[in-house]
Amino acid sequence: MKMQVLSRFLWKVGPVLVFIAFWELIARCGIVTTASLFPPFSAVIEEVYILFLNGLMAQGLLSTLVRVVAGLFAGSLSGIAVGIFMGWKEAAGRSLAPIISILYPIPALGWLPLLMIWVGINETLPMAIITISSFFPVCYSTSAGIRNVDRTMIKAAHILGASDRRILLEVVLPNAAPHLFAGLKLSSGMAWRTVIASEMVAIPTGIGALMMKAESLVRVDVIMSCLVVLSVMCLLFERLFAVMEKRWTGRWSNNVGN
Template identity: 55%
Template sequence: MKQKLKIKHVLYLVPIGLFLAIWEIAGQVAQTPLFPSFSKVVVEFGSLLSNGILLKSLGASFGRVLIGYILGSLAGLTVGILMGVNKVVEHSLRPLISILFPIPTLGWLPLLMLWIGINEALPVVLIFICAFFPVAYNTLTGIKEVKGEYIKAARTLGASSWYILWHVILPMASPNIFTGLRLEAGMVWRTVIAAEMFAIPTGIGALLMNSESLIRVDVIMVCLVVLSLMCTFFERMFLWLENRTTGAWR
């Protein structure tokens, strides 16, 4: 078992090591600011950390992501549950959600810029939209996949509707719910970066655009690495929560 884990770790790390080595060699050979080596990017990463620019930009983006994602997820869960347990609500809202869901999140950006203006609310609303529709849809799908005999059995044993919702329906629908939450955990970071690049003067996206205007490719690469790490962290966090809550019986 331990041997298999070691082999798995090696297979996981070797491609990353090769990629970084090729990047370093190519950067050293190129000797151009347009393609800095990995070591130069690491030095710039440390410099941006020490002068506080990176942490300030990341903090601004993180705050927007957190507010928009929490509000969007809660709203999506609420609407998804209401649609899943009430056919009248489902028939009323499902056509509207089916129409709006396929619209790319960034497709709302020009309209929201006119409605809301260029301010802190703009990226938060975009992230809200990004999280709301997938979470609502996956919650509804998960509830619909719960077998009716389990609900009937609970009712036969005298369980109330509220008890059935919390102890039968939601636990059995939780794999789908967590899938929606996990998939959007990374997508919201892509959304906030795009919103900041186009409309907001602060955050990782704004730092990216400022670096492009100054031809600071090393800073651009630092921002991209940070974005990748944050997307991975959010997705892994929800994968861990999913395994903790549903892994034993899923």
């Protein structure tokens, strides 16, 4: 048992460690370019520590995090609501699906010029873009998950006298949960990418703005430090949704067992 756990751990961590070692080796040997343009991993981590110590990274990360959480919450909540409506009501699905199909392929940043006119260059701008970028993946995944639920289970619940509301909450949604959380995970990654791009273009605060300031000073180490922090944050959000999915499905299994 311990060997299996160790093996899974090595398969997850091993490739990352090899990548970091390769990065450090190339940078130290100056194979690609000078250390100032391609700093080693150890120097990047040291810069992360310095940026948190002087408050620049913490301040920027907090601003970005607030925007991501607010936009992701609004986009995901509305996406789940519309997705449930489309998946549960066949007529609604047929009516709204063409509209979603038209708007979904538009890149999130494609809305930026229009939103800059509509809401102005302020805190609402990145949150609005994140809301849009989060809405479509969650909506599409939720509706697809509901449509893919085995209709035999729904018919059986009807025969047993369950109401539509109870069937939706206790049969359909739990079985659609993998699709729903897949959409949430996808949306969280898109939210971080979108907010950084919007901060680079239009917002003077946040991680994206810090990266642009570093670019003007040719501080590659600062830029890479921001990228490392962003990577960690994306990973944490993904793990958060994975834990939420596990608890949701586990609780549903227990309710079914009882």
